Amino acid sequence: MEITVRSVKSKWRAALALAVTAAAVVGLTSGCSSSSGGDSNGVVKLQFWSFYADGDPQADFVNNWVADYNKSHKDVQIVHKSVSQADYTTTLIPTALANGTAPDILYVEPATFTKYADSGALADLTPYYSADLKKDILPEVLKSVTYQKKLLALPIELETLGLFYNKDTFTAAGLTPPTTWAEEQADAKKLTTDKQYGLALPVDDTPYTLFNFWPYLWMAGGDIKKASSGKYTIDTPQMAKALDFYGSFFKNGESPNKLQIGPYDLGNIATGVSAMQESGSYTIASTETTYKSTSIGVVPLPSPDGSNSITVAGGQKLAVNSASKHVKEAAAFIFSAFGSKDISLATKWVTQAKFAYPARQSVIDANKDIFTKGLRADFTKFYGTARPEPSYPAAVTAAVQTAMQDVMFGGMSGADAAKKAQAAADAG
Amino acid sequence: MTTYPRGRRARRDSLAAVAFLGPDLVGLLVFVFLPIAFAIYVSFFSWNLISPMQFVGLANYQRLLTDSEWWLSLGRTLQFAVIYVPILFVLALALAVGFTKLSGRVSGVIRTAYLMPFAVTSVIASTLWLFLYQQKTGYLNAFLNLLGIPDQPYVGSTSQAIASVIAVVLWTNLGYTSMLLLAAIKQVPVELIEAARLDGANAWRTFWSVTFPLIRPTSVFVIVTSTIAAFQILDIILVMTSGGPADATEVGVLYIYKRSFERLEMGYGSALSVVMFVILLVISLIQLRFTRRSNLEA
Numbered sequence: 096m097e098i099t100v101r102s103v104k105s106k107w108r109a110a111l112a113l114a115v116t117a118a119a120v121v122g123l124t125s126g127c128s129s130s131s132g133g134d135s136n137g138v139v140k141l142q143f144w145s146f147y148a149d150g151d152p153q154a155d156f157v158n159n160w161v162a163d164y165n166k167s168h169k170d171v172q173i174v175h176k177s178v179s180q181a182d183y184t185t186t187l188i189p190t191a192l193a194n195g196t197a198p199d200i201l202y203v204e205p206a207t208f209t210k211y212a213d214s215g216a217l218a219d220l221t222p223y224y225s226a227d228l229k230k231d232i233l234p235e236v237l238k239s240v241t242y243q244k245k246l247l248a249l250p251i252e253l254e255t256l257g258l259f260y261n262k263d264t265f266t267a268a269g270l271t272p273p274t275t276w277a278e279e280q281a282d283a284k285k286l287t288t289d290k291q292y293g294l295a296l297p298v299d300d301t302p303y304t305l306f307n308f309w310p311y312l313w314m315a316g317g318d319i320k321k322a323s324s325g326k327y328t329i330d331t332p333q334m335a336k337a338l339d340f341y342g343s344f345f346k347n348g349e350s351p352n353k354l355q356i357g358p359y360d361l362g363n364i365a366t367g368v369s370a371m372q373e374s375g376s377y378t379i380a381s382t383e384t385t386y387k388s389t390s391i392g393v394v395p396l397p398s399p400d401g402s403n404s405i406t407v408a409g410g411q412k413l414a415v416n417s418a419s420k421h422v423k424e425a426a427a428f429i430f431s432a433f434g435s436k437d438i439s440l441a442t443k444w445v446t447q448a449k450f451a452y453p454a455r456q457s458v459i460d461a462n463k464d465i466f467t468k469g470l471r472a473d474f475t476k477f478y479g480t481a482r483p484e485p486s487y488p489a490a491v492t493a494a495v496q497t498a499m500q501d502v503m504f505g506g507m508s509g510a511d512a513a514k515k516a517q518a519a520a521d522a523g
Numbered sequence: 524m525t526t527y528p529r530g531r532r533a534r535r536d537s538l539a540a541v542a543f544l545g546p547d548l549v550g551l552l553v554f555v556f557l558p559i560a561f562a563i564y565v566s567f568f569s570w571n572l573i574s575p576m577q578f579v580g581l582a583n584y585q586r587l588l589t590d591s592e593w594w595l596s597l598g599r600t601l602q603f604a605v606i607y608v609p610i611l612f613v614l615a616l617a618l619a620v621g622f623t624k625l626s627g628r629v630s631g632v633i634r635t636a637y638l639m640p641f642a643v644t645s646v647i648a649s650t651l652w653l654f655l656y657q658q659k660t661g662y663l664n665a666f667l668n669l670l671g672i673p674d675q676p677y678v679g680s681t682s683q684a685i686a687s688v689i690a691v692v693l694w695t696n697l698g699y700t701s702m703l704l705l706a707a708i709k710q711v712p713v714e715l716i717e718a719a720r721l722d723g724a725n726a727w728r729t730f731w732s733v734t735f736p737l738i739r740p741t742s743v744f745v746i747v748t749s750t751i752a753a754f755q756i757l758d759i760i761l762v763m764t765s766g767g768p769a770d771a772t773e774v775g776v777l778y779i780y781k782r783s784f785e786r787l788e789m790g791y792g793s794a795l796s797v798v799m800f801v802i803l804l805v806i807s808l809i810q811l812r813f814t815r816r817s818n819l820e821a
Contacts, residue, residue: 185784185785186784189571189572189573189784189787190572192572192573193572193573193789210787211573213571214571214572214573214574214787215573215574216573289659290659290660291659292659298679298767298768299764299765299767300765300766300767300770301765351658351659351679352658352676352678352679352680352768353653353656353657353658353676353677353678353679353764353768355650355653355654355656355657367660368659368660489785489786489787490786493781493785493786497770500767500768500769500770501769503768503769504679504680504681504767504768504769504771505681505768505769
């Protein structure tokens with residue numbers, strides 16, 4: 096086979112053309128990343144990412160809030176973008192932080208707060224909290240946004256959990272909603288049939304499932320605390336007791352092993368998947384709209400002996416990216432709605448855009464009538480028992496999530512699962 | 524002896540090559556080779572995406588040697604591949620042979636029906652199958668009940684979860700894979716088939732001795748690519764089971780995803796990815812060597 100000199104030259108020419116094209120494209124793509132907080136003509140531009148779906152009242156609230164703020168502030172313009180909620184809490188924000196394209200203003204929640212705080216990604220908002228505001232925010236809630244004595248986020252809402260149930264199913268079975276753990280187990284057993292389960296609980300290995308578990312740990316008298324050694328105390332008898340309780344519904348076949356309709360969606364009750372379901376104050380609106388043809392009631396989460404029910408309060412918080420070039424302006428924006436003396440927007444968020452409890456006492460006091468309407472009244476009754484969702488390092492939450500899976504599906508006892516979780520969390 | 528065209532024609536041919544190959548090669552470079560190189564680089568660091576990277580040398584690799592969760596997840600990946608690939612291949616081949624017996628419009632309609640799941644996104648496929656898998660009220664159990672079989676838990680059981688996910692992946696890919704094999708079968712010269720028949724071979728003998736050896740390149744392609752795909756399964760598992768119940772479906776790639784994005788351990792995740800890459804490379808090379816040897820024998 097003869098290779099002529101000319102064809103070798105043309106091969107090299109082809110390779111060179113390729114290399115030039117490659118370099119050009121790489122150069123173009125690397126120059127394409129947008130920097131956050133770009134200014135033009137002295138106007139400060141702030142990037143704000145939310146995750147509410149278009150058409151949702153929450154999305155409307157955010158869009159109106161941004162539009163009104165931009166109208167009244169000529170020197171600061173908020174550029175708002177809505178992104179997928181699933182990606183927001185997993186890959187989107189961390190990768191955006193990594194390549195410097197994260198927004199100036201973002202939402203954080205207990206599952207992500209410690210992660211970001213540990214990495215120094217959140218700006219210190221302590222200077223922007225007035226003394227009055229600090230007094231107005233419920234103390235436990237203020238603690239939940241504190242990291243190493245600094246306030247790193249602004250709480251905007253509290254969403255608590257309760258036990259929803261199908262009133263007709265209970266009446267037909269001659270039962271009243273449970274108040275103790277023994278009653279809950281007995282009711283779940285009695286109401287489990289060929290076609291229906293007694294109780295729907297979250298099952299997937301996700302932070303939402305863990306969110307639903309905290310009240311049981313606290314009601315068993317337990318808690319996860321950081322010891323002086325730096326290790327977190329997971330392996331306790333109370334943890335074992337709570338794990339055994341949660342796992343019992345799955346071991347006895349009284350809870351579905353898989354929820355095709357989401358674990359927070361009361362469609363599980365409305366479509367007859369289960370007679371009871373643990374879900375939150377955020378589903379009250381659905382009982383008045385989508386599922387209004389089903390008679391659904393709610394009671395506080397049962398406690399071991401029927402007294403001192405405790406529930407958990409989750410919810411989003413607003414934070415500022417520590418890498419933002421305009422922390423002051425970004426803070427001003429979020430405090431204008433949720434941290435100022437004017438509580439109109441903070442009220443609108445928890446009463447019209449969605450139903451949730453506010454983080455501030457003044458908002459509750461000014462809207463007592465709303466918080467006593469329908470199922471809201473029931474939630475308001477046990478609102479005082481709410482503890483904020485804790486924010487632990489990822490190794491701890493992953494270990495407890497695994498412990499839950501072990502008791503639900505792995506046939507493990509609570510004690511063994513707790514021991515395994517302690518070892519896993521210690522290993523990091 | 525081959526001489527290459529000279530002068531202007533040579534330049535035009537080279538330019539044509541660059542024009543056709545260039546865009547894809549650039550894409551490969553930017554979206555495949557560079558990220559792989561970067562991942563190898565990051566694997567020697569500790570990095571949570573937000574704070575600066577810290578050099579840790581081989582610490583990540585030393586850690587994964589004793590990470591039992593990682594090796595268990597790799598075991599599940601292997602289990603997935605060992606069950607999925609042979610079943611996919613045999614069923615797709617059977618389907619392809621069946622299609623050769625059909626003709627006309629009926630054939631087109633049936634082939635389209637089998638191909639349609641391939642066009643469904645994994646999220647929709649997962650949601651659809653989750654409803655079919657509903658334990659008390661799903662269609663599958665209703666059908667089994669008619670046959671006197673009690674309700675099965677499917678994705679709600681540690682023993683059935685992985686098989687249930689494999690069923691969904693099979694459903695998605697069967698049609699497309701059978702098309703590949705059908706195309707190869709159609710390439711087999713008709714004269715060879717006729718010759719075998721004239722020699723007295725029955726349909727099965729003809730297939731096994733004539734058709735099957737001649738479609739070996741496509742068969743190997745299908746086996747190699749479906750093995751790689753089995754090792755890379757993530758989206759269907761994320762939507763259907765999130766790795767549960769109790770880690771029953773936590774395969775290698777999902778473990779890497781969780782370590783990287785939920786625990787923000789990018790350095791460790793990159794080291795795991797490199798190991799996964801090497802394993803896949805070895806498996807692919809073994810499978811390719813198998814075809815080269817048998818081609819020489821043929």
